[in-house]
Amino acid sequence: MIDLKSKLGSRFAKRLQEDQILWLTTVDRDGTPQPNPVWFHWDGRSIHVRTQPGSHKLKNITRNPKVSMNFQANKDGGDVAVLTGEATIDRNPPAPDPKYIEKYREQIPQIGHTPESLAASYSVLLRITPKKLRGF
DSSP states (O other): OOOTTSHHHHHHHHHHHHOSOEEEEEEOTTSOEEEEEEOOEEOSSOEEEEEOTTOHHHHHHHHOOEEEEEEOOOTTSOSOEEEEEEEEEESSOOSOOHHHHHHTTTHHHHTTOOHHHHHHHSOEEEEEEEEEEEEO
16 A cells, blocks of 8 residues: 655645546556556545456456556646556446546546446456555
8 A cells, every 4th residue: 555645645645536547557468568548536545447348458457467557747747656556356346436427427428428338338347556656
C-alpha cells in the first residue's frame, strides 16, 4: 500500500479521487509495454478498472499481473506520478460502484452506453493494488 500521507502521496491522493483518466500499462506476450487510457475508481485501497472479457489488457494481466499506472501530466509536463503494483482479476464482480457511475455519468452516453449496458459490456473488474508511487 502506498503512503498517501507522505508529501508526494498527499499531492496525488486528491487526483485518485478526481482525475477522469489514468494510463494503465500492461506487458504483452513479447515483453512490450502496452499503455492504455482507462476510467477508474479509487476505493481507498485499490484502483478499480472495468474491462471487456476479450481485451488485450486482460490477456496481458492474466500472463503477468504487474502493472503501472500514471496520471496525465499538467500542461507544462509536471505533476507527474507513476504507480506500480499488481492487478487481480474478478470475472464476476458486483455492479459498478455507484461512485464510479456518478463519476462517469456524462461520459457513459458519449460512448454509446447506459450504466447498465456499460456494466454488461465491461464485465470484468481489475483490482490494482498500488505498491509504489514515484513522481515529481
